[in-house]
Amino acid sequence: MGKVIEIVLDGLRYDVMRSSMGYLNHLVEKSQAALYRVKSELPSLSRPLYEVLLTGVPSCESGITSNQVVRLSHNPSIFHLAANRGLKTAAAAYYWVSELYQQAPFNHFTDRIQHDETKPIQHGMYYFEDHYPDTHLFADAEHLRRTYAPDFLYVHSMNIDDTGHKFTSDSAQYRGSAIKADSILALLLPLWIKLGYTLLITSDHGMNEDGHHGGTGDGVRDVPLLAIGPDFQPGDYTEAYLPQLALAPLVCRLLDIPASPAMVHIPVPGYQPVPV
Numbered sequence: 001m002g003k004v005i006e007i008v009l010d011g012l013r014y015d016v017m018r019s020s021m022g023y024l025n026h027l028v029e030k031s032q033a034a035l036y037r038v039k040s041e042l043p044s045l046s047r048p049l050y051e052v053l054l055t056g057v058p059s060c061e062s063g064i065t066s067n068q069v070v071r072l073s074h075n076p077s078i079f080h081l082a083a084n085r086g087l088k089t090a091a092a093a094y095y096w097v098s099e100l101y102q103q104a105p106f107n108h109f110t111d112r113i114q115h116d117e118t119k120p121i122q123h124g125m126y127y128f129e130d131h132y133p134d135t136h137l138f139a140d141a142e143h144l145r146r147t148y149a150p151d152f153l154y155v156h157s158m159n160i161d162d163t164g165h166k167f168t169s170d171s172a173q174y175r176g177s178a179i180k181a182d183s184i185l186a187l188l189l190p191l192w193i194k195l196g197y198t199l200l201i202t203s204d205h206g207m208n209e210d211g212h213h214g215g216t217g218d219g220v221r222d223v224p225l226l227a228i229g230p231d232f233q234p235g236d237y238t239e240a241y242l243p244q245l246a247l248a249p250l251v252c253r254l255l256d257i258p259a260s261p262a263m264v265h266i267p268v269p270g271y272q273p274v275p276v
C-alpha cells in the first residue's frame with residue numbers, strides 16, 4: 001500500500017491547466033504522469049463536488065445539492081474509510097471540508113486547527129478566507145505531511161477559484177493564479193515523487209468567462225486529473241472523458257481499502273496496480 005496525496009486546485013478549468021501550467025505539462029511530456037480530462041458532476045459547484053470527490057456520491061443522492069447545505073455528509077468519505085482501516089488521515093483544506101466530515105457549522109476559533117485521532121480527518125488545518133494564499137496552504141500541507149506522515153493527505157487550494165470569480169476565466173489574473181499554483185507544485189512535487197507518494201492532482205470544477213461556475217458548459221465542467229505513481233502508466237488519456245465519480249473509488253484502491261457501497265467502480269485507463 002502506498003501513501004496518497006490528493007491535490008484539488010479549486011476552480012481550475014482543463015484548458016487553462018494545459019495552457020498555463022508548464023511544470024504539470026512537463027511531467028506529462030516527459031512521461032512522468034498520466035493525464036486525464038475529467039467531466040465534473042453537476043451542479044458544478046464546490047460543496048456538492050467536494051462530496052463527489054471524497055465520497056463518490058452524486059448530489060441527488062448525497063443531498064449536498066448546493067453550497068448552502070451546511071451539514072455533515074451522510075456518506076462515508078475516504079477519510080472515514082481510511083481511518084477505520086487504521087490509516088492516518090490529514091487535510092489542509094477550505095473549511096467546508098471540515099463541515100462535511102468533522103463537524104458543522106465551522107467555528108473559526110476552535111476548528112481552524114484540529115488534531116483528533118478519533119475523527120475521520122485526524123489532522124486538519126482549515127482556512128476560511130478564499131484569498132488565503134496558496135503558498136501558505138501548501139506550507140500547511142507540507143507541515144502536516146512532515147509532522148504526521150499521513151497515509152492519505154488531502155490538499156485543497158482556493159486562489160484560482162477566487163481569482164476567477166473576481167476577474168473571469170478569460171483574464172490575465174486567472175491564468176496568473178494557475179501559473180502561481182504550478183510554481184508551488186514545481187517546488188513540492190519533486191520531493192513528494194522522490195519519497196514515493198502516489199499523487200493525484202485535479203479540480204472540483206472549472207470557471208467561465210462571466211466569472212461563474214454552476215452550469216453545464218465545458219469551461220465549468222472539464223477539469224484535469226494528473227496521476228503520478230507506480231500504479232499509473234504515464235501518458236495522455238484525454239481522448240475520452242473520465243467521469244468524476246471514478247476518483248473516490250480510485251483513491252480507495254490506491255490506499256488498498258474497501259470502497260464504500262455507494263461508490264461505483266469505473267475503469268481508469270492507464271491504472272495498473274503493481275502486485276504486492
Ligand SMILES: [Zn+2]
Nearest residue numbers: 011046161165
Ligand atoms: Zn467558486
